[in-house]
Amino acid sequence: MAKLTRLASTVTARYFPASDLTDAFYLDGRLSGKREGRAADITVDKEDRGFFFSVFSHSTVPGRDPAAEQVFEVPLRKLFNEIKTGRKALDDEIGDLVNTAVAVTGRMKLQADNARTPFFAGALVKDSEAFAITMGKGLAFLYRDDTLFPLTATDLQIEPVNTQRQKVDNFYNYCAAKTATALCSNIAQLKMDDCLILCNREIYEALGQQEILRILYDAEDQCDAAGTVITEAAAKLPGVPLQFMISFVESVSAQEKPGLFGLGRKNRQNSYNDTDDEAIEVPIAKQVAAAASAIPVPNPIAEAAPKAEPLYFGNDPTDPS
Numbered sequence: 001m002a003k004l005t006r007l008a009s010t011v012t013a014r015y016f017p018a019s020d021l022t023d024a025f026y027l028d029g030r031l032s033g034k035r036e037g038r039a040a041d042i043t044v045d046k047e048d049r050g051f052f053f054s055v056f057s058h059s060t061v062p063g064r065d066p067a068a069e070q071v072f073e074v075p076l077r078k079l080f081n082e083i084k085t086g087r088k089a090l091d092d093e094i095g096d097l098v099n100t101a102v103a104v105t106g107r108m109k110l111q112a113d114n115a116r117t118p119f120f121a122g123a124l125v126k127d128s129e130a131f132a133i134t135m136g137k138g139l140a141f142l143y144r145d146d147t148l149f150p151l152t153a154t155d156l157q158i159e160p161v162n163t164q165r166q167k168v169d170n171f172y173n174y175c176a177a178k179t180a181t182a183l184c185s186n187i188a189q190l191k192m193d194d195c196l197i198l199c200n201r202e203i204y205e206a207l208g209q210q211e212i213l214r215i216l217y218d219a220e221d222q223c224d225a226a227g228t229v230i231t232e233a234a235a236k237l238p239g240v241p242l243q244f245m246i247s248f249v250e251s252v253s254a255q256e257k258p259g260l261f262g263l264g265r266k267n268r269q270n271s272y273n274d275t276d277d278e279a280i281e282v283p284i285a286k287q288v289a290a291a292a293s294a295i296p297v298p299n300p301i302a303e304a305a306p307k308a309e310p311l312y313f314g315n316d317p318t319d320p321s
Helices: 066-085 090-105 201-207 209-218 222-236 277-294 300-304
Strands: 003-014 021-027 039-048 050-059 119-126 129-135 138-144 147-150 175-178 183-185 195-200 242-254
Touching: 003 021, 003 050, 003 222, 021 039, 021 242, 039 050, 039 222, 039 242, 050 066, 050 090, 050 195, 050 242, 066 090, 090 119, 090 129, 119 138, 119 195, 129 138, 129 195, 138 201, 147 209, 195 201, 195 222, 201 209, 201 222, 201 242, 209 222, 222 242
Parallel strands: none
Antiparallel strands: 003 039, 003 242, 021 050, 050 119, 119 129, 129 183, 138 147, 138 195, 175 183, 195 242
């Protein structure tokens, strides 16, 4: 069933351009550019059937034509257009997301060494269902019921507890089995007040599980949470590129099924015998226009002007003389 999801999404980042790697993000149609060369703080609020988010880093070739650096943009745009306008279910988009991650970062080993290597963390949302993948040092979480659930398998030091340090059952339910190319999640059914989180591993290593939980619990909204996370992580890791993207689920609703000829029918009875609003607006507008044209338009200038006395050539019949 088609469902609409309203997401308030914020990405915050601190960048330190290097000659070998470029950090970037894709915020549901918006790709980071020159304005985000050093930092980013962007929020979008949308209601739609499908969304595509990612944070990543890709290899930079010294001396390469700047226009050629946008090659990785093509698979991102292609997947975005498909999730927005295509008729595929989320299950059918999973392979496309994996292929997009490989095209952006290049093929790489899952276990990276201490040196900086390309990473990718991406998530798709379709009809209120979410799926995520991570490569390299990319991380993906679902914040639900005061608990930070990992969406993909990871070797992080993370405990199955919530903000109050109470044990949480089925903590790893959203993690799917490892694959040769990427770490994938199971499909999660989103609900109100959920938060999808994408970030690089350095964010988590700087703050830790309990500090991130505290920030999320105390934050007024996703903007406040993202800003606090980046500020505190940057203070502990100065000079390290950091990216944090969070999408807050404001609502989930069923999309109205279109009627004949694509006209949506309102579920109400009225004096128009349940006629579509689109169908009754035109005749009503014509009737109003016709009625308006039949009403004489007053001329204030003519009414205010003094009336001219009649002119008589010869005797005035009203003159008694």
